[in-house]
Amino acid sequence: MAAQRYLRSRWLGLSVALVLVVAACGGGATPSPAGTSATPAGSTEPASPDASASVEIGSVVMLSNQLNPVEEAEKMRTEILANFGGQAEFIGAEPGPFNDQVRAQEEAGSGEISVVGGLHGDFSAFAAEGLLMDLTDLVPEVGDVNEEYLELGKLGTGEQYYIPWMQATYIMAARQEAMEHLPDGADINALTWEQVTEWGANILEATGERRLGFPAGEDGLWHRFFQGYAYPAFTGGVNTTFASSQAVEMWTWLTDTWQYVNPQSTTYGFMQEPLQSGEVWVAWDHTARLIDALRNQPDDIVAFPAPAGPEGRAFMPVVAGLAIPNSAPNVAGGRELIKYLLQPDTQATTLTQVSFFPVVTADLPGELEPGTQAEQEAVATMTESSDALPSLLPIGLADQGGAYNQVFRDAFQQIVLEGQAPAGVLESLKANLQEVFTTVEAACWPPDPVTDGVCQVQ
């Protein structure tokens, strides 16, 4: 009897141990240094560098505030990083924690992060604090990258602080049901913002519903609408024309248009959901936040370029980049990761998976699926149109980026939602905006004229 009990408990112990081992190897959804999750569970091959790589790459931790939403991060881990030679660990972070982590690592002098993925504005802040490595010698190894973006990566100095990684922009999309209500003579690929208002009015008259939609919710990128589209299109500038009479016209136009906008817009963060459900028929949003709608309902939803205003067809190219902090534990691995992410294959995967467009000038392999194709066409039409007016993301705002964005959101809240007079609100918010610039001593950026010294808000 004792022998039986002994055997049974031994089997129990062994099977428990076996279960634990299988669970550890199988891995969950959480990224683990044990390997990229592309290796099938139970594979007996240890994750090892490609035979072609002569360098032992090891573990590379990448912290990024881009591709942070859950679905995008998962695609990064399971698809985009799948063929990386080393063990890449992708960590997405919100802007606040992102800044804290990078700075904390530098202060401590050592840490986990070898590669930092962020936007131009993030790097200009970090570089100003001396946190980033010079990557000039990496440039020849990454292939044909867009020259203008490479130049941006120098942040106005002689050193290459970041390598451009991918780009995105904001476009519009509409459901087929809305197309019959387009104003007479309107060309979907060359609309004006006034025509959009008319469009919304037509829809309201025909259906009794407000079907325009904008991402004015907590997570929505609504502030970019003002910084890259509304302000430049109506006034030709952003900060230097903040409280100008043309700006007042723009706000009046928006208040006017808002009566045709779905009032639930203050809850929208990603326009692809209301577009698919039909709550919204005409939407403006980031390419990565419209892609699901275009992909899932390619016959019902179309993408088109952002409309033009009196001063041009303003749009905002968003350039994301990769940098290596001075305190990176695995510099060689970090360089390999950057090279990997800039390979045409990886750039193509990035485009199809998360709808961020390539920065390499080489032709991408493979065909694009309908949703991505639709976006690619809209973006190309927009960027190549004769009245295109690129408006850059804020540069040099360091930790005041959030405060800067809030000024535009506050203006929207007070003028459009609360119905206050535009001129007065803009005058009072001018001070907040100027405070941001004075605190960080930032200069203006295109489309505002670039001058020496602190940007003067007008």
Added chain:
Amino acid sequence: MRRLGWAPYVLLLPSLGYLLLFFATPMVQAFALALQDPAGNVGLASIDRMVRDTNFRNAVFTTVALVVLVLPVQFVLAMAMALVVNARLKGSGLWLYVYALPLGVSELAAGIVWVSIFTQRGWLNTILEGLGVIDRPIIWQSSETFWLLIFTVVIAEAWRATSIIMIILVAGLQAIPPEYLEAADVYGATTWQKVRRVILPMLRPSLQVALILRTILAFQVFATVIALAGTGLRVLAGEAARWATDIDNDNVAAAYAGLILILSIASTVVFLILLPSREEQQL
């Protein structure tokens, strides 16, 4: 009685240490943050910035409105639920589990579920349209209809957090000696009279605890509002989070947190004054 000496105090030390380290120290640091500006100068600059902000008044008003609206709804509901559970009818054990289910759901998850109900193409509109009550969907989550939006938050919060109060009340109900209720029966009291004259007064200590707890939590309402109203409603906790993460200004965020603390303390004091526990109710 045997003198206990220093043993009790030594045994208290770990908890005291924990409280000091993880509660008292951050609280003092938060107050210090609130009394500084981002450059580190001590002063009222951050508090001034908080008060001057466009959203401050709305945040205070909305938070107070939510607290004032949610509490009575929840207390009436919780009382009813507690009486049902306490009646120990057949199957009332099941009701306890059903009522307690929302307790296991995170605030944000609950908010998201209620979004699927209240959104324009959501469950509520579909049901109402199906029943013919409305012709076209009502936009419940519109930023333009303040009270309708508050209504959705009150409903979601009532669903989510009433169980906490109910459980406290159930415990209090079970502590009422049955003799009092039997005596009331003998004197011919109706159910309503029993509730009003016997149960409620005897529940005072539990009511006090539940009220204070729920009010403090209500001042911190955050995820439900974000999920349902987005930027359409501003509440104090939401503003604190926004200043800390979006605007990267910890000082104003700390000022908001301090304001929530002060409001919570003030309401606690009010409840302690209004609902003193009397001797004879402590059994």
